[in-house]
Amino acid sequence: MSEADILKPCLLKIEAVIDETPDVKTLRLVFMDEQEGKNFTFRTGQFGEYSVFGEGECTFCIASPPTRTGYIECTFRKAGRVTSALADLEPGETIGFRGPYGNIFPIHEWEKKNLLFIAGGIALPPMRSVIWNVLDLRERFKDITIVYGARTVADLVYKRELAEWAERPDVRLITTVDPGGETPDWKGEIGFVPAVLDKAAPAVASRETVAVVCGPPVMIKFTFPVLAKLGFAPESIFTTLENRMKCGVGKCGRCNVGRYFVCKDGPVFTFAQLKEMPQEY
Amino acid sequence: METENKSIRRDALEKLFSQWLAGGKRILAPKKIGDKIDFAAVTSLAEVSRDHVQTVQSPKTSVFPRVEELFSFKSSDGRVQIRERNGASLGETVVFGLRPCDAAAYASLAAIFTWDNPDSLFSARLAKTTVIGVSCARADEYCFCTAVGGGPGATAGSDILLTDLGSGEYLAEIVSEKGRQTVQATPGQFLPAAGKEKENRLAKVDPAFALDKIAPALAVLFDDAAFWEEQSRRCLGCGACAYVCPTCACFDIQDEGGVSGQRLRCWDSCGFSLFTLHTSGHNPRALQSQRWRQRLMHKFAYMPERQQVLGCVGCGRCSRACPVDMNILEHLRAIAEAKP
Amino acid sequence: METLRDKARELLAARTVQVIIGYGQGSGGGARAVFVREAADADALIFNEACRQNLAVYLMKPEVRKLGKAALVATPSALRTILQLAAENQVGDHDLLALAVHAAGEVTLLATLQAIEAHVTELDADLSAAEKAELRKYEALSLEQRREYWQEQFSRCLKCYACRAACPLCYCSRCTVECNQPQWIPVPAHDLGNLEWNVMRAMHLAGRCVNCGDCSRACPVAIPLYLLNQKLISDVFANFNARSGMAAKTDNAMSIFKPDDSEDFIR
Numbered sequence: 001m002s003e004a005d006i007l008k009p010c011l012l013k014i015e016a017v018i019d020e021t022p023d024v025k026t027l028r029l030v031f032m033d034e035q036e037g038k039n040f041t042f043r044t045g046q047f048g049e050y051s052v053f054g055e056g057e058c059t060f061c062i063a064s065p066p067t068r069t070g071y072i073e074c075t076f077r078k079a080g081r082v083t084s085a086l087a088d089l090e091p092g093e094t095i096g097f098r099g100p101y102g103n104i105f106p107i108h109e110w111e112k113k114n115l116l117f118i119a120g121g122i123a124l125p126p127m128r129s130v131i132w133n134v135l136d137l138r139e140r141f142k143d144i145t146i147v148y149g150a151r152t153v154a155d156l157v158y159k160r161e162l163a164e165w166a167e168r169p170d171v172r173l174i175t176t177v178d179p180g181g182e183t184p185d186w187k188g189e190i191g192f193v194p195a196v197l198d199k200a201a202p203a204v205a206s207r208e209t210v211a212v213v214c215g216p217p218v219m220i221k222f223t224f225p226v227l228a229k230l231g232f233a234p235e236s237i238f239t240t241l242e243n244r245m246k247c248g249v250g251k252c253g254r255c256n257v258g259r260y261f262v263c264k265d266g267p268v269f270t271f272a273q274l275k276e277m278p279q280e281y
Numbered sequence: 282m283e284t285e286n287k288s289i290r291r292d293a294l295e296k297l298f299s300q301w302l303a304g305g306k307r308i309l310a311p312k313k314i315g316d317k318i319d320f321a322a323v324t325s326l327a328e329v330s331r332d333h334v335q336t337v338q339s340p341k342t343s344v345f346p347r348v349e350e351l352f353s354f355k356s357s358d359g360r361v362q363i364r365e366r367n368g369a370s371l372g373e374t375v376v377f378g379l380r381p382c383d384a385a386a387y388a389s390l391a392a393i394f395t396w397d398n399p400d401s402l403f404s405a406r407l408a409k410t411t412v413i414g415v416s417c418a419r420a421d422e423y424c425f426c427t428a429v430g431g432g433p434g435a436t437a438g439s440d441i442l443l444t445d446l447g448s449g450e451y452l453a454e455i456v457s458e459k460g461r462q463t464v465q466a467t468p469g470q471f472l473p474a475a476g477k478e479k480e481n482r483l484a485k486v487d488p489a490f491a492l493d494k495i496a497p498a499l500a501v502l503f504d505d506a507a508f509w510e511e512q513s514r515r516c517l518g519c520g521a522c523a524y525v526c527p528t529c530a531c532f533d534i535q536d537e538g539g540v541s542g543q544r545l546r547c548w549d550s551c552g553f554s555l556f557t558l559h560t561s562g563h564n565p566r567a568l569q570s571q572r573w574r575q576r577l578m579h580k581f582a583y584m585p586e587r588q589q590v591l592g593c594v595g596c597g598r599c600s601r602a603c604p605v606d607m608n609i610l611e612h613l614r615a616i617a618e619a620k621p
Numbered sequence: 622m623e624t625l626r627d628k629a630r631e632l633l634a635a636r637t638v639q640v641i642i643g644y645g646q647g648s649g650g651g652a653r654a655v656f657v658r659e660a661a662d663a664d665a666l667i668f669n670e671a672c673r674q675n676l677a678v679y680l681m682k683p684e685v686r687k688l689g690k691a692a693l694v695a696t697p698s699a700l701r702t703i704l705q706l707a708a709e710n711q712v713g714d715h716d717l718l719a720l721a722v723h724a725a726g727e728v729t730l731l732a733t734l735q736a737i738e739a740h741v742t743e744l745d746a747d748l749s750a751a752e753k754a755e756l757r758k759y760e761a762l763s764l765e766q767r768r769e770y771w772q773e774q775f776s777r778c779l780k781c782y783a784c785r786a787a788c789p790l791c792y793c794s795r796c797t798v799e800c801n802q803p804q805w806i807p808v809p810a811h812d813l814g815n816l817e818w819n820v821m822r823a824m825h826l827a828g829r830c831v832n833c834g835d836c837s838r839a840c841p842v843a844i845p846l847y848l849l850n851q852k853l854i855s856d857v858f859a860n861f862n863a864r865s866g867m868a869a870k871t872d873n874a875m876s877i878f879k880p881d882d883s884e885d886f887i888r
Binding site: 080 | 801
């Protein structure tokens, strides 16, 4: 073919495997072809299709920030056929990759604003890229607050990152676990994310704040009213959607939410956009 | 390119067939298979069915096969090699005897496969396909081409459109550059048209509904769950409508093999519950009514809005193939006439 | 037809059932499934030679079940399907009653599974003479000829699953073909995928199929699926003297093991 087919992956080598939780792993990946690696660029919010040849492809956001070059990372939970196969791979093995696909978090529009990141459980990975992206460009933004919760302490992902963020004086990190999910030495909050957010509210509310929310549908459903109460306009609340995907490039027809394809018009959407979209996600 | 009118006799068409086959081309045409008429490879004009209204399946396999290899892979010593399909190795196909509705469908398929990131396998197949349509002298109650911008004698999408004038003679409208090249490649077979006309050879198909009412009605009806439940209650969620449809292009990607194998693309249908099912078990379109609505929205609202082309050509195949007689035309009429 | 409509009106007016699943006028002079919920709409019900679809398929559809107790306008095949579904614990007396229709236009209300059983006992549930003749011709083929025959037939299969959708006994909420850990049956419609799908479905119906013919009618490319099913019906009867859809409580020939089974391969 005169041009590489859009459905043909390039090859990545697993450089490192990090066990985040008993069923969640992060893979650090490098391009096998050095030139391909040098030419590869992406922006925060974008995703890729990761292949285990013989098993299939899986959709994950790129979990590392574009400010760190030479590798990309993805984080996934072992849930189905492809993620189970990925979870069995070791450093040195090869996987396929197609991307970057999708739209971006418009961080250039967020400069000089306060940023509020709210995530639950396995939904921190889509936000990790944008959080590190803004932290790597820290002077461009005002106050940065991260509220992150999981069912139990064991379910918190990116524990090393959480420790790093907790140490930084230029970031306010609030971590929480569901009631009953704490360990005896747990020092963070106890409560569901929307409730904890409400409590932390006065310090984060502001007209000059952008919120990014990622989590299971039930968490988003209860978080949005809290944000509305705090005065956030729907245009300044961002989220990233997930839907069943195969091609990732708007052709196979399955990821649409109404007239929008999550793979092409998303995955990043504002709440203002979500309000106009049917609940097909 | 301006359409040029020529004429051709049946025996000359037979010569064209021989030339195409001698040149290594595959000819796909409507053929009697058991009790049904369907597209199949033919090696003579005599095999081509003439007295049918429409075939069971569409000729979309010419550009979008049921199963297609995207690439093969082989792992050894921790290294993986990928071998892509070579578009240059694909053979040439003549799709002969399809109806104007089927010819128009190529534009819908191309809109999906070539927008934004063009699909090179599709483009390679399309470039190697010559489309020779035959206009319709008859229509049945399932046809509604004229409601969706087509017609029994419409030329859009055909490289050459033939109309049977009787006595073994056809009007041949040379529509595209590829059509012109086909004429030039077979000197002496196509003759001047000398004032021959097709109008009185065409079926009469009155527009079955007002197309401009459909998209606005769909927007209003979208959240009317009861409406979609009533419409879809007898639907059983199979893929027959999607698979016989000339414009349906939704597909699945499946890996087969292990250490060495292939990645395949194959047909899929938005009517299946599995289509949108998340691994977690969550299904954004969990009800058949939502899936039926998606079919109509995609064809009559989303595609026109995003790709400026309808996802339906009014061929009626879905209605004829449906095991439970969903009859899309009836549903479209109901939508056009719905009072919100 | 008036008896059918009258009975329907009665049942709905008395709220004995919440929906009549029956036949109405369809395209091209045919018939299609209708769901009548108001007595005033009972005029939509018809019964003629075009009414062949096995409406029992709707008894397993969640969108129909949620409407409430149903009265099913039932052909002999549909009656046997109801019994087979009952034998498989999928329906009970509280779910439905049957309006058994006869070619002559009579309608018999069968209000319980027991009544359906008594009615079905009177029916000839065997393959017809014509079906047996066609089956004998098929059985005269050698194994190699049969393999060639099915290879040719299945080459047309689209994996549209119309056969599965139309079959009332294919009610699994997660079909074998939808399992991908492992992918028992390949998804694409290539030779192997088509062979495995059709053979697997026939085997999952062995001892259960009531020979309604809906799968063959549903197939858009006219694959004679009935041949596979009728062969298995004939074999199950010959080997186990068992026929599906005759009783509301029965052991399924292909999924029951008894210690005194005459076969010893399993020991």
